[in-house]
Amino acid sequence: MKNKVLVTGGAGFIGSHIVDRLITEGCSVTIFDNLSTGEKRYINSRAIFVQGDVTDRKVVTSLFEKKFDTVFHLAGCASSINSFTNPENDINTARVHRYPGFYMPAQ
Numbered sequence: 881m882k883n884k885v886l887v888t889g890g891a892g893f894i895g896s897h898i899v900d901r902l903i904t905e906g907c908s909v910t911i912f913d914n915l916s917t918g919e920k921r922y923i924n925s926r927a928i929f930v931q932g933d934v935t936d937r938k939v940v941t942s943l944f945e946k947k948f949d950t951v952f953h954l955a956g957c958a959s960s961i962n963s964f965t966n967p968e969n970d971i972n973t974a975r976v977h978r979y980p981g982f983y984m985p986a987q
């Protein structure tokens with residue numbers, strides 16, 4: 881594992897556990913989360929926290945100026961009920977990989 885890691889949804893259930901493990905492994909971790917279902921108390925105090933929405937292209941593009949080695953994209957809706965009532969939200973959070981810089985080339 882290389883050491884500069886971005887975890888979207890890092891204040892949520894899965895993301896926060898991944899963050900904790902990455903920090904234990906010595907990684908430098910940035911969390912990007914809008915706290916819609918995530919919680920501040922789940923945020924590892926040794927991570928950098930940036931509050932924002934992955935559908936905000938401008939904010940995400942500027943976030944990627946940091947040049948991460950690895951991205952875990954966990955921001956999304958875990959509720960299937962909300963997915964049916966607001967499918968557009970799921971589609972938008974899933975397609976952020978199309979933003980320039982979202983994927984870094986392997987080195």
Ligand SMILES: NC(=O)c1ccc[n+]([C@@H]2O[C@H](COP(=O)([O-])OP(=O)(O)OC[C@H]3O[C@@H](n4cnc5c(N)ncnc54)[C@H](O)[C@@H]3O)[C@@H](O)[C@H]2O)c1
Pocket residue numbers: 888889890891892893894895912913914915916917918919932933934935954955956957958959973
């Ligand atoms: N928990 C499961 O059993 C399970 C199973 C299969 C897939 N998943 C998927 O894994 C992902 C994470 O699930 P989870 O259980 O950790 O959910 P969760 O709700 O605990 O975490 C999701 C996190 O993403 C954040 N988030 C949501 N939309 C965002 C946005 N537009 N911009 C920035 N942050 C945003 C929330 O605030 C939250 O912290 C989801 O996409 C979910 O559908 C979860």
